[in-house]
Amino acid sequence: MIERLASILAKNAAVDGVNETGIARLNILRSTTPTEPIPILHKPAVCFVAQGRKQTTLAHEAYVYAPMKFLIVSVNLPIAGQILSASRDQPYLCLRLDLEPAAIADVIGAAIPAGIRNEKPQRGIAVSDVPTDLLGAILRLAELLESGRASDRAVLAPLAEREILYRLLLGDQGDRLRQIAMAESKLSQINKAVAIIRCQYERTLRVEDIAAQVNMSVSSFHQHFKTVTAMSPLQYQKQIRLQEARRLMIAQAVDAASAGFSVGYESPSQFSREYARMYGLPPKKDVEKMRSMPATTWQ
Known part of the structure; x- marks a missing residue:
């Protein structure tokens, strides 16, 4: 089944980077080359790798996932993502389903017996194995991308998403998923x-x-x-500040002093020190390095 999933994703991902699918909240991530660690703000989502290998780092914690593994993120987190294994013949291919609290809440009542619920907060990111029944549900959603009828996707995609959420709620990461939808958690x-x-x-x-x-x-x-x-x-605020400053310098050609000031730094020297500590290079050199790479590695 994983080979079939990879084949579908390859046909529906035209470029490196994020490819929209036409199904709500569903995107295909593709890369034909390994990448440097790329800092992003990762929204709540579940990511299923069909081909290749990736490492996501939160603070100093590394999470590696590959085919038959999935990554779940339950809160907006400033992470660094690095594709470890990819080539033109075997590109990295990943199906990302963004998590919608209302959709999760709609499934919860039937999916989770009250006796196994866990209210204890957990890390907002985890990697787990993909059980066969979950992989089947993922494949059914992906196969809708091959349908020539828009009505198939409109009617059947919500049902396939519902099954995926159901399988996730019954699995190892059910508590993380359930807490996303609970207003008082x-x-x-x-x-x-x-x-x-x-x-x-x-x-x-x-x-x-x-x-x-x-x-x-x-x-x-x-x-x-x-x-x-x-x-x-x-520390979370600092990561958000530095990510936004980096985006301004790369995408909008803002100079380092202006970028630092716009995200809340009053001292250019402090901004440069903290930037270099996070990214390994001073702002100017880091931006030059990033601009020398293909745009899809940092967008």
């Missing part, structure tokens, strides 16, 4: 905090204020935030 509170930081990353934020906005004590907020994201709230 600790993960939901951390998600709200993440949204606050992302919307105001250029401002000086007080952890006490964020904790109050998500109805948590400061100590509980610190503990749960680090459990889910592998970093403190201020």
